[in-house]
Amino acid sequence: MFVEKGANLGSSNSLAVKAGKFFLTVSKRGMVGAAILCIICVVAIFAPFVAPYDPYVLGSEVLQPPNRAHLCGTDHLGRDVFSMLVYGTRVSLIVGVMAALISGLIGTIAGGIAGFFGGATDRAISAIVDVFLMIPTFFLIIIIVAMFGSSFVNVMVIIGLTSWPSNARLMRAQALSIRERGFVVGARAIGESGWSVLFRHVIPNGILPVLANTIMQVAGAILTEAGLSFLGLGDPNVISWGQLVQVGSTYLTSGWWVSTFGGLAVVLTVMGFYLLGDGISDVLNSLSSGEWR
Amino acid sequence: MIDMLGKPVVVQELRKWYPVRRSVLLSHGQQAFVKSVDDVSFFIEEGEVLGLIGESGCGKSTLSRVLLGLEKPTAGKILFKGEDISEMLKREPKSFRRKAQIVMQNPFDFLDPRETIERALSRALELHQIGSSAKERSEICLQGLEGIGLKPARSFLLRRPRELSGGQLQRICILRSMLLKPLLLVADEPVSMLDVSVRADVLNTLLDLSAENLTSILFVSHDISVTRYVSNRIAVMYLGRIVEIGNADDVVFSPAHPYTEALISNSPSPDPRNKRERITLSGEPPTPINPGPGCYFAPRCFRKTKECANLYPDCVDLGGGHLVWCFNPKN
Amino acid sequence: MKHNSNASGKVPSTEHAHRISTDVWPNETPLLSVKNLCVDYRTPSGLVHAVQRVSLSCFKGESLGLVGESGSGKSTLVLSVLRLLPRTKVIESGQAFFKGIDLMKSSQEEMSRIRWTALSIVFQQSMNSLSPVHKISEQIEDVYRVHQPEATKAEIRAKIYPLLEMVNLSPRILDLYPHELSGGMFQRINILLSLVHNPDLVVLDEATTALDVITQGQILDELNRLQEELGQTFIIVTHDISVIADLCKRIAVMYAGHIVEIGNVESVLVKPLHPYTCGLINSIPPLTKGRKKIVGIQGELPDLRQTFAGCPFEPRCTEAMEECKWKLPELKLVNVSDGELKTEDELRQGHFVACHKYLGEGL
Numbered sequence: 001m002f003v004e005k006g007a008n009l010g011s012s013n014s015l016a017v018k019a020g021k022f023f024l025t026v027s028k029r030g031m032v033g034a035a036i037l038c039i040i041c042v043v044a045i046f047a048p049f050v051a052p053y054d055p056y057v058l059g060s061e062v063l064q065p066p067n068r069a070h071l072c073g074t075d076h077l078g079r080d081v082f083s084m085l086v087y088g089t090r091v092s093l094i095v096g097v098m099a100a101l102i103s104g105l106i107g108t109i110a111g112g113i114a115g116f117f118g119g120a121t122d123r124a125i126s127a128i129v130d131v132f133l134m135i136p137t138f139f140l141i142i143i144i145v146a147m148f149g150s151s152f153v154n155v156m157v158i159i160g161l162t163s164w165p166s167n168a169r170l171m172r173a174q175a176l177s178i179r180e181r182g183f184v185v186g187a188r189a190i191g192e193s194g195w196s197v198l199f200r201h202v203i204p205n206g207i208l209p210v211l212a213n214t215i216m217q218v219a220g221a222i223l224t225e226a227g228l229s230f231l232g233l234g235d236p237n238v239i240s241w242g243q244l245v246q247v248g249s250t251y252l253t254s255g256w257w258v259s260t261f262g263g264l265a266v267v268l269t270v271m272g273f274y275l276l277g278d279g280i281s282d283v284l285n286s287l288s289s290g291e292w293r
Numbered sequence: 294m295i296d297m298l299g300k301p302v303v304v305q306e307l308r309k310w311y312p313v314r315r316s317v318l319l320s321h322g323q324q325a326f327v328k329s330v331d332d333v334s335f336f337i338e339e340g341e342v343l344g345l346i347g348e349s350g351c352g353k354s355t356l357s358r359v360l361l362g363l364e365k366p367t368a369g370k371i372l373f374k375g376e377d378i379s380e381m382l383k384r385e386p387k388s389f390r391r392k393a394q395i396v397m398q399n400p401f402d403f404l405d406p407r408e409t410i411e412r413a414l415s416r417a418l419e420l421h422q423i424g425s426s427a428k429e430r431s432e433i434c435l436q437g438l439e440g441i442g443l444k445p446a447r448s449f450l451l452r453r454p455r456e457l458s459g460g461q462l463q464r465i466c467i468l469r470s471m472l473l474k475p476l477l478l479v480a481d482e483p484v485s486m487l488d489v490s491v492r493a494d495v496l497n498t499l500l501d502l503s504a505e506n507l508t509s510i511l512f513v514s515h516d517i518s519v520t521r522y523v524s525n526r527i528a529v530m531y532l533g534r535i536v537e538i539g540n541a542d543d544v545v546f547s548p549a550h551p552y553t554e555a556l557i558s559n560s561p562s563p564d565p566r567n568k569r570e571r572i573t574l575s576g577e578p579p580t581p582i583n584p585g586p587g588c589y590f591a592p593r594c595f596r597k598t599k600e601c602a603n604l605y606p607d608c609v610d611l612g613g614g615h616l617v618w619c620f621n622p623k624n
Numbered sequence: 625m626k627h628n629s630n631a632s633g634k635v636p637s638t639e640h641a642h643r644i645s646t647d648v649w650p651n652e653t654p655l656l657s658v659k660n661l662c663v664d665y666r667t668p669s670g671l672v673h674a675v676q677r678v679s680l681s682c683f684k685g686e687s688l689g690l691v692g693e694s695g696s697g698k699s700t701l702v703l704s705v706l707r708l709l710p711r712t713k714v715i716e717s718g719q720a721f722f723k724g725i726d727l728m729k730s731s732q733e734e735m736s737r738i739r740w741t742a743l744s745i746v747f748q749q750s751m752n753s754l755s756p757v758h759k760i761s762e763q764i765e766d767v768y769r770v771h772q773p774e775a776t777k778a779e780i781r782a783k784i785y786p787l788l789e790m791v792n793l794s795p796r797i798l799d800l801y802p803h804e805l806s807g808g809m810f811q812r813i814n815i816l817l818s819l820v821h822n823p824d825l826v827v828l829d830e831a832t833t834a835l836d837v838i839t840q841g842q843i844l845d846e847l848n849r850l851q852e853e854l855g856q857t858f859i860i861v862t863h864d865i866s867v868i869a870d871l872c873k874r875i876a877v878m879y880a881g882h883i884v885e886i887g888n889v890e891s892v893l894v895k896p897l898h899p900y901t902c903g904l905i906n907s908i909p910p911l912t913k914g915r916k917k918i919v920g921i922q923g924e925l926p927d928l929r930q931t932f933a934g935c936p937f938e939p940r941c942t943e944a945m946e947e948c949k950w951k952l953p954e955l956k957l958v959n960v961s962d963g964e965l966k967t968e969d970e971l972r973q974g975h976f977v978a979c980h981k982y983l984g985e986g987l
């Protein structure tokens with residue numbers, strides 16, 4: 001097989017810009033997902049400007065159905081549901097992103113070390129990963145939260161600490177194949193130490209599937225947090241979507257809008273992530289089908 | 294072989310055996326070994342190019358890896374200017390790395406596809422503290438690129454491997470190794486994957502830079518005409534052992550070992566008038582699991598005699614540095 | 625009576641199937657005649673002109689070699705003729721007459737009938753071309769039965785044994801699995817499979833490239849034997865001129881999608897005319913005494929997405945003239961010194977060059 005010139009002849013556009021443009025043209029689903037998530041991020045950042053009321057302020061207009069003054073109605077304490085949704089965005093996103101980041105970081109490093117160095121280290125880390133994959137993590141999370149308390153930070157950390165094994169598996173597989181590549185030999189030959197090769201060359205070149213997985217884990221974390229709050233195990237001091245659903249569930253027949261809008265917010269966000277994930281796999285598929293040589 | 298200590302690269306009775314995992318029952322309790330490199334000895338002078346030819350399975354890749362310290366020998370020694378490299382690796386691994394460099398077959402796989410050429414080149418300098426600042430290192434890279442004919446050098450620095458052609462990239466890989474002024478450069482099939490018309494440039498770059506730095510080169514290849522063009526001396530390997538070694542022209546035009554003869558006769562020629570009778574060898578190229586006793590080539594040899602099956606041949610000195618390990622050498 | 629129309633609305637004619645004659649093809653008409661073949665690849669960054677107006681002929685018993693480097697278009701050319709390129713990604717035009725039938729206009733069914741019975745292909749050694757879970761004998765029977773579903777095992781064995789002998793394989797290989805074969809044995813099986821239905825023409829696309837020197841030498845000997853004893857015709861696509869020098873009668877040199885020189889192997893390789901051909905031959909270190917510094921060809925391949933008015937080799941040509949920049953040279957017959965040629969022989973024996981240096985000459 002002869003090596004030929006690469007497809008990018010002399011262009012200096014960074015790969016990220018090209019990928020962005022390409023993504024937008026190839027995958028409509030990806031575009032929709034990205035759009036949804038952009039809106040949600042904007043809402044989270046500019047929450048004080050978007051929300052018409054302070055969600056913590058108790059009001060006198062109790063259990064109002066959606067009307068002009070309260071777009072999504074009010075709950076049994078007079079709080080504006082729409083404002084609660086808006087502020088809940090922050091909680092969900094922060095929990096989701098931070099949990100995924102923790103999971104991604106630990107998983108990448110553990111998987112990278114296991115795959116690249118091999119031997120006893122690999123066997124040890126793989127054993128731990130196998131154990132985690134056997135245990136139903138949601139129940140594990142419930143137990144730990146029940147034991148250690150349900151603060152916002154706890155929830156975030158615990159979700160992160162229980163979801164890293166899937167990233168580790170992915171990174172390990174990547175590391176196993178990348179360590180046979182020529183540039184690993186080349187890096188060793190010019191004198192890079194093993195750790196240096198791992199962090200400078202192996203992990204950056206193998207990170208793509210792990211990145212995609214981590215993005216999907218944000219959705220998973222949001223769902224988990226909503227589930228915990230619904231079960232009453234979330235942080236009672238912050239307003240989250242799960243909490244909304246739980247609060248509204250006690251009077252579902254008389255005030256359907258509280259739970260419903262809370263649930264819809266979760267559904268919309270998670271759907272946004274899945275569409276984005278589909279978009280990424282669409283892009284990867286058309287890359288591998290050779291259109292983009 | 295008098296003054297071995299002064300020579301830049303000396304290999305003494307090198308062995309690299311890999312144990313084969315077989316069921317104890319089936320192999321009658323005997324441990325089988327893949328003898329990838331088996332009792333190999335040679336030296337390379339300063340600035341000399343030693344060609345190494347042999348087919349797949351002969352052990353040339355394993356030999357390269359051991360010479361670079363990427364694998365430990367099972368037995369034997371490798372000396373760089375008299376110093377054992379396993380000692381050097383233990384004491385100062387980085388300084389050893391500087392002395393032994395490699396260029397491989399696929400230049401696109403040899404550099405990290407995400408890095409710019411500047412990063413790839415200056416990282417090598419940075420690791421060995423060549424150049425006291427980023428600016429100085431950049432200058433060194435620029436001069437290096439211009440020296441090998443890649444102009445405008447500045448534009449090459451900013452590009453990534455996939456934006457260049459195979460020939461350009463391979464020359465940059467050679468440059469990177471040579472910036473460290475190594476003692477030994479192992480060139481493992483450096484042009485086999487490149488277009489024919491760009492090979493000359495790459496080979497000439499290799500020769501120029503090695504002459505400049507007085508680097509010894511081990512040129513590993515299966516292509517005899519390319520090897521002969523580049524090498525001062527040639528060694529022929531079969532199943533982990535060197536079967537013939539001597540000056541390039543002696544080995545190619547007066548081959549003494551039957552395997553070398555077979556190799557040369559099977560080498561294709563672009564001249565259609567040159568239709569030689571090819572020597573056919575019976576059987577398939579074997580794997581080096583427990584070869585012998587006797588000459589490893591005996592099973593396929595067309596000149597074998599009774600003794601070939603029982604004893605491994607001694608070295609026969611044909612004069613002028615031409616050595617062959619055979620009971621029935623030509624001449 | 626109902627007609628079964630295919631997608632283009634044409635009714636597939638049953639007479640057409642029988643037009644692939646099993647008679648011996650006459651020696652005077654070309655077995656394969658390509659006329660003005662163009663292939664463009666669709667890519668996100670534009671159309672890549674891989675093959676540009678290529679015309680060539682191959683006669684029975686006279687193997688043709690196609691030599692070129694990466695980007696020359698040689699593999700694209702044969703894949704297009706064999707209709708193996710993905711239809712949605714390429715634009716093809718021109719004609720390719722194989723035994724009187726234009727392959728470029730043939731339907732999938734017609735091509736399936738032609739492939740392997742009359743025209744087959746062997747690719748570069750790829751361990752994926754055979755199923756890893758079936759024995760070699762089963763795979764050969766499988767391929768055989770595609771075109772002759774009624775054949776018995778005994779029939780197939782009778783057919784295979786002489787072929788095995790021709791490619792120096794022992795019959796015990798039939799009981800092996802693909803992973804037990806060496807590279808050379810594997811490639812010989814691929815060659816055998818391509819010959820199973822006595823095709824008129826076999827295309828070898830870099831078939832000996834990944835093999836060791838001695839194995840390649842043996843396979844070249846076997847291919848020569850097949851040519852001499854079975855009268856087999858090959859089209860050899862390779863970057864290695866020596867393989868063509870060994871096996872073929874005619875050679876076509878391709879550069880950037882164009883044929884720049886075509887002629888008999890003795891003519892082109894001994895007295896090359898086109899500067900590119902000269903450059904290629906000079907790039908190979910000679911295995912004769914004396915040491916000559918080899919010089920490659922300066923410069924890089926052109927960007928195939930661009931269309932050039934002039935000769936594509938001009939930027940790298942040491943003998944370029946002014947008109948090379950804006951006028952594409954046509955393939956023209958060059959005076960042959962071996963006496964006069966009859967007009968019918970021109971196609972078969974003549975030495976053609978696409979270069980302005982020689983356009984003044986010619987018949």
